[in-house]
Amino acid sequence: MAKLEVLDWKKKKAGDVEVPEKMINEEIRKDIFHTLVRWQLASRRQGTHNTKNRGDVSGGGKKPYKQKGTGNARQGSIRSPLLRGGSVIHGPHPRDYSFTVPRKIKQLGLRSALSYLYQEGRLFVVSDMKSSDGKTKELASRLQGFGLSKALIVDGEKDELFFRASRNLPKFRYNTVEGLNVYDLLKYDAVILSQASLEKVAQKCGVQ
Numbered sequence: 629m630a631k632l633e634v635l636d637w638k639k640k641k642a643g644d645v646e647v648p649e650k651m652i653n654e655e656i657r658k659d660i661f662h663t664l665v666r667w668q669l670a671s672r673r674q675g676t677h678n679t680k681n682r683g684d685v686s687g688g689g690k691k692p693y694k695q696k697g698t699g700n701a702r703q704g705s706i707r708s709p710l711l712r713g714g715s716v717i718h719g720p721h722p723r724d725y726s727f728t729v730p731r732k733i734k735q736l737g738l739r740s741a742l743s744y745l746y747q748e749g750r751l752f753v754v755s756d757m758k759s760s761d762g763k764t765k766e767l768a769s770r771l772q773g774f775g776l777s778k779a780l781i782v783d784g785e786k787d788e789l790f791f792r793a794s795r796n797l798p799k800f801r802y803n804t805v806e807g808l809n810v811y812d813l814l815k816y817d818a819v820i821l822s823q824a825s826l827e828k829v830a831q832k833c834g835v836q
Contacts, residue, residue, distance in 0.1 A: 632753050634823055637770045642755045647826055648835040652746040654739035664729065664737040664810040671726040679719025682707045734810075735834030741813040742833070750818040757781065757822045762789035764796045771800065780816040782808055784825035805829055 629646040630653060636642045682688075688707030695702055703710075709717045745751040752774075759767060767790070771779070778799040783790070786804050794802035801812060805828040813819055821829060830836060 632751075632826075634753050634755050636755055637774065639774050645753060645823055645826060648830050648833075650739055650835045651830055651833050652739075652743050652751070654736070654743040656744050656747075657736065657740045660733060660737045660740055661810060661814060664734065665814065667727060667729045668809060668811045673725040675723045675725050677720040678722055679716040681719070682709075682715040685713075685715045732834065735832070737810040738808065738813070738833045739835070741810045742819070742829075745813065745819055752818065752820045753823055753826065754820055755823050757783045757787055757790050757824075759787065759789040759793045762792035764793050767793040768797060771797070774820075776800075776818055776820075778816050779818040779820055780812050781820045782825050782829070783822045784828050805832055808832060 630649045630651070631644050632647055632652070633641050634643040634645050682705070685707040688705035692703050692706050693700065701710075706714065708714045742751060779801075781794065781800060781802045783802070783804055791802055794800055801816065803812070805825050808829065
């Protein structure tokens with residue numbers, strides 16, 4: 629087991645907590661980062677792009693002009709991709725860009741990303757994530773006092789008031805453990821975990 633400091637929102641030590649060693653001391657695997665970020669971004673793609681081939685373009689049942697004697701290149705249809713308003717050669721059609729990644733690779737990626745942030749001094753654990761009134765100003769003041777301008781905030785369970793307070797902070801993202809992913813961990817400058825979320829984070833990382 630490894631020890632992490634638990635902080636209050638004034639960034640003062642409020643205690644210690646133990647987490648599995650591999651959760652924050654995994655080998656940094658940039659190749660796994662690349663695979664998982666590519667997987668996440670590919671899964672987001674709609675894939676609804678479409679172009680018309682010769683069978684989709686209207687018209688073209690008649691030869692536009694005679695074969696010889698016009699001085700123009702021979703044409704058999706106005707649907708030809710060589711003509712304006714014609715079809716498209718090898719254009720994109722609707723498709724699914726997503727692909728599968730083994731669960732163990734996802735778990736390894738999370739452990740590696742958390743370890744990277746921990747080694748960089750950008751992983752913090754706070755004692756709680758509660759908001760008294762759900763006001764953005766109060767949470768922004770806390771985060772400013774914490775010394776962060778862009779961070780991922782992760783809690784064990786969704787707190788409605790805390791979520792409401794975080795919605796208008798464009799450089800901060802509030803998630804439950806279920807939404808924890810490598811892309812967000814690498815995108816934001818730091819990650820703040822609630823003490824209550826650590827057990828679930830360990831489970832999501834494949835360590836107990």
